[in-house]
Amino acid sequence: MTTAIGPRRNNIAKAGLMLAAAWLAIATPSWAQTASVSDPLPSAGTSADEGELVVTGSQVSRSGFTTPTPTTVIGSAELARIAAPTVADALNQLPALRGSLTPTSNTSNSVTIGGNYLDLRGLGNLRTLTLIDGKRYVPTTTTGSVNINVIPQALISTADVVTGGASAAYGSDAVAGVVNLRFDNNLKGLKATGQAGISDHNDHRNFLISLGYGGEFGNGRGKLLLGGELQQNKGVGALNSRKWGNAGTIQNPAYTATNGQPQLLLVNDVRASNATYAGMISAPASLRGTQFTSSGTGTIPFAYGANATATTMDGGDGYPLNGVSVLESPVKRWNGFGRATYNLFADITASAEFNYARTDVNSDSNLRVDSITIRRDNAYLPASLVAQMAANNISSFTMGRGFDDYARGLFDITTKSWQAAGGLKGKIGGSWSFDSYFAHGKTRSLTLFTDDRITTRWQQSIDAVVNPANGQIVCRSTLSSPTNGCVPANFFGVGNVSEAAKTWMNGTSVRDWNIGQTVASLTLRGEPISLWAGPISFATGGEYRRQTVRVTSDPLSVTNSFRIGNNQPWSARQNVKEAFVEIVVPLAKDESWAQNIDLDIAGRITDYSTSGTVKTWKAGLNYTVNDSIRLRATRSRDIRAPSMDELFSAGGVTLPSINDPLLRTTYNVQQLATGNPDLKPEKADTFTGGIVVQPSFVPRLRLSVDYYEIKLKGAINTLTTSQIVQRCYTDTPQLCALITRPSATANITVVRAAPANLQRLETSGIDFELAYAVPVGPGRINFRSLVNYTNKLDLIDGAATRHFAGNTETIGIGGVPHWRFNTNLGYETSRVNINLTGRYVGGGILTQDNNIDVKRVSGRLYLDLSGEWTIIDHSSNRVALFGKIQNLGDKDPPLTQTGTARALYDVLGRIYTAGIRVTY
Template sequence: MTSYSGRRILLASAGATALCLTAAAGHAQALALNDAAASAVGVEEVTITGTRVVRDGYDAPTPVTVVGEELIRNIAPNNIAEVVNQMPAVIGSTTPNNSQGAISNGAAGVNALNLRGLGTIRTLVLVDGHRSAASLATGEVDINTIPQQLVKRIDIVTGGASADYGSDAVGGVVNFILDNDYTGLKSDLQYGETTYGDNKSYKAAATAGVKFADGRGHVLLSGEFYNGDGVRNNPRPWAAQRYFTVVNPAGDKNGQPYYLSSWGVVPSQLAPGGIITSGPAKGIYFGTGGAYGRLNYGVEANPWMIGGDQVTTCLNSCGTVDLMPAEKRRNGYGRLSFEITPDVELYASASYSWARVRSNNGNNYSNVNNITLSSDNAFLPTEVRAILQQGLAPGAARTFTMGSSNQGMPLYGFDNIRENQRYLIGSQGTIHFGGAWKYDLYGAASRSNVHEEILGNFSLTRMTLAQDAVFVTAANVGQSGLPIGSIACRSTLANPANGCAPLSRIGIAGGAQSAADYQRGLDYVAYDNPYRDERLREYDVGLNVSGSPFDNWAGPVSVAFGAEWRRVSINGFVPSQFQSGWQVGNYLVTAGHYTVAEGYIETVVPVLKGMDATGALRHTDYSTSGGVNTWKLGLNYRPIEDIKFRLTYSHDIRAPNLSELFGAGTARTNRTTIDGVDYYYLQDQSGNPKLKPESANTLGLGVVLSPRFVPGLAASVDYFRIDLDKRIGTIGVNDVLTLCFVQKVSSFCDSIGTNSDPAAPPYTVHVWPINYASTRQEGIDFDVTYHVPLGDRIPGRLTLHGLATHYLRSFSDDGFSPTSDGAGVNLGGLPSWSYRADINYALDAWRVTLTGRGVSAGKVSNEYIECTGNCPVSTLQNRTINDNSIAGAFYVDGSASYDLKIGNVVNQLFFTVRNIFNRRPVIIPLGGANTAVTTSEQVQTNSSLYDVLGRTFRVGLRTSF
């Protein structure tokens, strides 16, 4: 019996020409969209992901990029997500090396895919056409949970597919097709490291498949082990460039730009061992062993400076975020199937995945640039104390503020462990009733246990007590009983039993404080690591049926229909002492659930010879927000064999996820500067159960060319436009403060409360997700494959393949701030061009592939006006800047493999090099008007666009029996 997802092609309603990216397996798939070609290569049934309608030899009206098994082998990825993220339509995905800062929401360390740059929450991930269970409260699927070695093909549907598969498919669908029919034994061993000798990785995988009962039954087992050392801190030469954007300290007067992007920008209010930021001792910084000096500020642009004593403020303290986290994974997958009759097959599968990701996230910035100390602090050098006490009465003390990057304190970071289990049972086959109907009836249960732990975080309350250290004198000894001349917490003198241990904030690693006493102070301010345990559960039951019940005047009419019900829930546990008072995290328990019931019908109707119309309708009922309809219409027209036109228009949705609905929130203290005014606040963020689904309308218009006069050539060009409305988002604290205090929008002032407690921040800012924004995105996809005829004199097979996406516009409108275009913005938007080209040559046992990939140059912002003099007046919407450009990047990868057969054992030796020319990433000018000084810790590039690791080698051995 042919399996439901085996040799057929599951037709896609949103995809690119199904052109495979490889030579050998690619020839069948690349030309499968052409009826004649499909017959020529012996494809029984054409299969592409996108709709649930199945018809032999039919090609989808919308683009699907098909990534074949050989391309996956050529890349030899540590994780299958690496393959998908190299496709031009996939951009801005969450990866371990760009998610270190996503601590509070638990996303640090995951691999979550992002189609069209619309957000990982708007990309639907499927496994064999079934919805994969979420790994996070925000709904994303961690690609680590998919059995890596079993993936034989990846279908990337670049368009709305909610009518076909349900919510979340606004950006599109990524369907991982597993080789569930595999028979035999195969293994995969590989080792990798960078040209710098770091990020060493080890991977081992094995799969076994056995048939029994005369081939009616099949058992499949697969497992994988992976260990990656990561890259501590950022040891690359480019990491010390210090390129930032600051507000022009001279002001935007006399035609000067408002912003300056400049090299050699460092913090002016931080130093590794502390720097006094106000009063008569301003600029005095502290080093090791009680040493101190006075800073040469250069040009101040608070909280930054240009030039000056850069080494002093950044010595071993800027750029301490790990370039790549350390990662461990363990995956296991098992499947059992049995044909009861030639038309009925029962199957059951179970998968287990475990992953641990650990990373340093920089220096611990507890009390960074707002450390308040007194001039009678016991750890102050005598000369500095004298400067601070000038003009005061004898014995009087003056308070002062200090900024420190806390060198010597433990780095803070995260240690996250994710465990996922998924169980699936079902039946698939054929029902003969008015024709042959394919069916798939299944039930699935999954659970994800997530342990999120913060490393190196301190209690701010205890830090305040510990850093207020004084000498014990006869005048203040009180009831403490401490020796005169010793050092104690000021609070201990009044409360001898409070257990406070004094901690020096003066100098690197405590300055002159002894190592033992310094450690005792650290032990006092640090509790056990704050953590949160979360439990996600999902139950899913579904039925899909497809067939061709009758013919009309132009051919067979195909129909698919089905229904699905699922329940999604979350709960967890956080110890009470870890729910507030921390620099990051401040974890709370998110608890809640919702159910979804839906039904759909699709059809493909031949209209004329060479012309088919498609339609789909789905009704979905959410327990939280009620019913909603999604639909899709399409037209496919091939006037001659060489050319095909396709048109689709769909209405899609994304329903709010568990975090958006039920998030108990996070509470964290922070400080920001807006128009020169400092605001110290407590941020209170929570979910909103009243959210409604987002809606999107997607238009696709394309042409597919397979000219007979150029055998082996196939190409497609597809225009797309996505209009997303009622977009769910949270208005940031900086925006709320600006709208209230600067722009005087009273409705936003309602979100700001005041605190009467003098020890608390003066403001509490309440933020929560709302349906408030809209987005329009337009672009063009290009896809070309050419199987080059080499002739009789030149042996082997040569295939050229290219993919490119050109973003024309990416407008966002939140209703209260100026509409912005994110196309061509390489800082945080979408590059104008994203592309990839492969040259693949195969000769007997050898295969060699050369790949070029990259992005075009872009801008910091499309709203900025670049000028160096005679600048126009800078406005809130159109700021002026001296350099608005960000360079593009082009990388070259290579791979080679050789098949060596020994008896019945096929061994494949392979070697890959990524970023052959060791091109460094483009340095991006982070910063801006309200950027926190802790930005100096971050990797100064866009890790989603540019290669940060450098040249990377991988070598391995694949064996099959």
């Protein structure tokens, strides 16, 4: 029973969008609204903001200063060219970002489902700090992550990506770097975008409306910045809507520990060998291979696929284990932002702002197969099967059945967040200035997991018998407890479970998050003294944060009554006090051997009420040799404090799938996850060093090459259920204490998991950036290429080292390819832009365990064509039509253990987008 999709290329809406996108992309072009042809390229990491120089990655304000930490700037022009429905979809194309958690890549983790969370360097989204206009936003999950969809895209001027440690500048979580979404504080008038998109498979239907407005009041003393956004994506039903969607790994029946055969086989059609939609008997052996008809009134032989084991096979009549999983969760979201600033005095400005965001998500549990014990006197059994059981003295059998039609399990998640902030900033004499703000925000995320099976009631409904007193079918438990309310259910065939039975045995598991954050911050900046090469720039300040989390659930979850969910109530609070200082010392200026040299030193001390006091620091050097060459290097100590979820979570139950190395079968087990109050902050030593070349003899050319190395000690990590089971029987036998197996020949029933400071993470690589613009005819050609080579991404815990660079694994922190690049070639005039973008995601080995028959997969090169045509350009008024075709060649992703590595590759196929932009 798969999710139906409409026929390809037969929908009017799709045809219209396809034609519009193709016409606009080929006959016109993309977006760029960059500067005129003669304008130089901007310096990475700096931007003008209401007359003040702001540098992402630093706290100082200094004319001409560029942070020594590498920073990639993605401007509004580039974001618009990509024409993505969310900012994350655009930023995830950067090679330094591993495909982050999105409704496409992550549809079964109810913690982050429906949000967009960024992941620099593949170290995990919790190690990437997300800032909104330089400030922390109230977390949208109990783990402390921030969904970057909380602000309207129309208000974003740039997305600054600091690809190096920045804890000394911003505090915890900036281990891998910082993504700072800047507001366009100089916006004047109205800015609006409306767009719609659809995939080549007649799904992924989405639209976006984003509005921004900037104006003045009070005779120019006050400024307003307003914005709002509405976006909806109807999602994609199931993986098997794509031809690769049923692929995955199965157990190899020929494998033994000594015969050299691979343990797993990569196949195109992963199916259960012990379950069907209507029900299939897997034991005892004399009945195995008997399946029920869809009506449930009879039985027919079960057709086995290739390489069948006790639980999996390739093809055949079995239930599709991978293909029915959700490919993209439907999401509807909207947000609004307003800010007013007012010059109280000549040098003092007050500001007040408010932001509100809401996201609604509906998704699927991705759990599909039950193992059910049926007794011979079950009232719904076909008479022919009852006779066969009686003749062979069989009292019961085990049946595998999909539960799509009676206990599918659906997530309904509504997340609301708001934050209010007020601030004062200004000059206080000479070179000195201050910047202060106070912010308070809250998030409420309510998850209703509907159609969640109540275990005891389900077991009672299965055991349906004939009441000898009246001949009616009842639950066996009703015979001894006539008022227990049990409703018997017919589990044979498809769709035979009555609505009354569903109502009786299913319920709604509730998880209610309430998260609060209060921030008070003060920064003082100035130039206290001058040296031979210029003034010293100085910044100091402090910050106080108070975070609270309260998680509640329902009475049945508290008693672990549901199949999954069962979130346990807990609450916690955390106070954070910080003080920092940063100094930029000019060491040389206008020398024959140096145009300038700046030394950037910073330190921060942070006290966490939950995990103690930590110190962070950085030392960076900028050496501008001449107008053409600049060298930069930074060494830093960075930290991430454990989140309150990692510390205090009371746990919940999930049902992940495992490959049991002892029994050589695949099945679901209960995982019970809890927090660990003894966690300590992670500590990272980070080094970046590189060169920036802007040769004076080649105007508008910019090249940068940077090496990075991050060594993270005491990494907080929770081993996955699969990792615990596999390593119990390989290199870490002490993990077997976390596993409950009733007997040596029985399936595992429970695996316990909790985070610990048990690992080290090490990564290194090189980032390349090349940008060039050259006048051609009435316009100019623009070229920009971003390349990342990941040399190493290792997870080390003393007993073993896992190498995640150059592979496509999805377990643990997940694999990253060695090579990724994003290259754009465009031509722009005052009216027309056209862009061709190439995105490459490398391949690699499927698993470092070398336990699979297919060892490697190739990478994928995706081509995107986009275009924009300005149809009205009068004074400050502008109207432009735009279109884009993403994944022009409709390339499928490579096949991996779980279908594909959804965090790395395009999974939706060719996508068409068309829209309109207006400035007034």
